Amino acid sequence: MNGTRALALHLGVLALLLALHFLAPSYHHTNIARIMVLAIYAMGYNIAFGYTGLLSLGHALLFGAGLYGAGLLVYHADAHATLALIAGVLAGGALAFAVGLLALRTAGVAFMIVTLMFAQAGYLTILYFGSYTRGDEGIVIPRAARMLGSLDLSDDGTRYLVALTLFAIALLCNLALVRSPFGRVMVAMRENEERSRMLGYNPFTVKLAALTVSGLYSGLSGAAYGLMFGYVGAGLASVQYSILPMLYVLLGGAGTVLGPFLGALLMFYLIDYASSVTDAHQFVTGAALVLLVLFAPKGILGTIRARAGARGAEWLP
Amino acid sequence: MEFGPFLLLALMEGLVTAAVLALTASGLSLVFGIMRVVNVAHGAFFMLGAVLAWFTAQWVPGPPAVAFAVALIVCPLIVGAIAALADTAILKRLNYEPEATIVATIGLLYILEQAALSLFGPDARPVPAPFNIRLQLPWFGYSGYKLAVVAAAIIVLLGVWLILKHTRAGLVMRATQIDRDTARAFGINVDRVYAGVFAMGAGLAAIAAVLIVPIQQAHYLMGGDPLLLSFIVVIIGGLGSLRGTLVAALLIGLSDGVISTFFAPTLAKIIATLVVALVLVFRPQGLFGTRTT
Amino acid sequence: MAAVILLQAHGLTRHFDGLKAVDGVDFVLKEGEIHALIGPNGAGKTTFVSLLSGRIPAQSGTIHLKGRDITKLPAHKRVKAGIAYTFQITQVYAALTVFDNVALAVQSRGAHPIRAAAMAALERVGLETRAGQIAGTLSYGHQRVLEIAMGLALKPTLLILDEPTQGLAQGEIATFKEIVRAVVPETTVLLIEHNMDVVMDLATRITVLNFGTILATGTPEEIRANRAVQAAYLGEPC
Ligand SMILES: Nc1ncnc2c1ncn2[C@@H]1O[C@H](COP(=O)(O)OP(=O)(O)OP(=O)(O)O)[C@@H](O)[C@H]1O
């Protein structure tokens, strides 16, 4: 009874994305590939924020770890892109673990500021080592270095399918995670930390584990982003990129597996549209943040799930 | 230049930084202390003050000193009014729930920066100083205006202190800080106090910006550094403690002046942000506060 | 029977800004007993058991569980060591289902399969038909019962119940008494309770706390006969 519906829904979304590979016009094709990669980042953010209740303002550090972990390896060490991708994932996870060891001694507002500061330090570090990273200007990764085995990531079609594959893996792992016993504990920690402690769970280790998984996702997204789109720049590790996944997650629905993707999709096209009619697209981001916290703190899927009552959770874990 | 005069110059520059920083950070500290709100848009209010000062300089005829005087009064009022509006329209509706409030002020930051970009443009624009006096020291000349900035900051901060300690408004603010519900029960209009405090915090940032803009130029992205530095100062000084904030501003401002004269500013910033993070982790009461729990 | 000591506290102390909530308490729990902890409001009962469960750190004194010093053990490890605590103010996960609430307790002790163990725990308190319901939508009485079910689902050696019958209807209180009787002697019960009928009915021993210190310890008969207790506590209507 339980689980099959949710699985069907998520597989359906993946099937739809596969169909779009053949149907979508070139412009949207590229956009959706980008959105899927960014959605992996947002999923990672959601594991920390949506499920475990850790509101971080510094995830750009973890995205940047993947981005630069992979980018610097292929650019300076001529590493194989596959190896670089794995290195990027691990860099995200390791940095999340290290930051968590310190930041998780705080909670709430202090946690937000500590993560913000760490991310800022990371961003400045990228600028400081400008001779390797080329700072704000960034590194363009040559086409020859963007080969995932025999797959050429600079080819539009290949890139889409690789993005879809990574996205599918991330999505299904996310689904499995939140329905596992550990997923239940993450939510318990978000709902009532004191209660969870008195059921025998160590809040620190639970949160550290969740944050590390979140870091692995962010690292994967960053690494894939750099390799697929061939650019690695400090702007992608700036504070804007900490706000971005938060925005996606808030819009799509915090604590839902599909929410990050839906939020990324809508926000991407909203900003894309806004940029085409005015140059005030930052306004859209700001207004979206304010309106969401004011009027729809659960986001789209969170609201739908709440309306659907007990059945909601069967479809949208 | 020899080392001694060089250091003196660095210290004087640091003093100016410290003065402006103390003003900006005390606004942030005030808002956090009384409302428990972490205002991420504080830097945007600072920027708004500077940008408005430029507009004032364009519109007010006569010598620069007149326009400057008008700006010093009008800009903080406008910025304060915008802040009060944001408080009533947004923060109050969120019931000042800490995390939602932070997200909302991030949104506010984007909106204000966009507004400045659209109305003011992407360029940095200078605002003339009200006067140009150079003090000739034995080793170098120094801008008299910069010293006036220090004096003005001290006067404003004294004013804030007087308001908080010796007026009814200050009493009401402190009562609200201690216990919002009790204050309300005693007939204090807490909503008005909050709007007022938020406006005052933003206004202080705007005053700081008007003072600095003849030295620094107005730009729509200029709020980032003051925000970061204010955070650093407020946290090192102990969240919500005004006295700690002032001490920390002096410390950071002076060392910033000295450090960035001798070291790469990026490295200094990296170290500063890391120090702040570690202070929050290991000494959340700040370096100068005492632990209350 | 030759009583084995399960838990022993010595000189346990916790002050709040000069207020002596718990002040140098010596206390012994015997294995398999139902031990009631009574005392007027603000006597320090909740604080005392919070020190035992590790929810609040002790300022001084020691706690031994089965001879092992657990004074410095963090709360979550004490739960693993067998001490379960149910909150005076109901703290179920209001946004989660009844099933998830108990499942969290069940999986904490590593039981397998989780579903079967959780359903068994719900059946024990008669909530099995409500497994799919969101806990926050349960009636107050059912939430209290769920809270107890979570404690039981941990299969603790020591179950601390902080005013479990508060707000329960008469029928629910009867069910509660049966549940408690059924868990001893495998589980030792430390029960904070204001309802004297429940106390006299269930308790094998009673400790009276007042102003953070122990006024008396003994069997229900001894406590009933104790003058000091009468003056401080039983004399007042409650
Ligand atoms: N966290 C705390 N901070 C300050 N004082 C506290 C704290 N917890 C409890 N107290 C005080 O300690 C005293 C003992 O409280 P406690 O809750 O242990 O009493 P109790 O016996 O459980 O009372 P009740 O029967 O009302 O539940 C009370 O005066 C209470 O106000």
Ligand SMILES: [Mg+2]
């Ligand atoms: Mg109590």
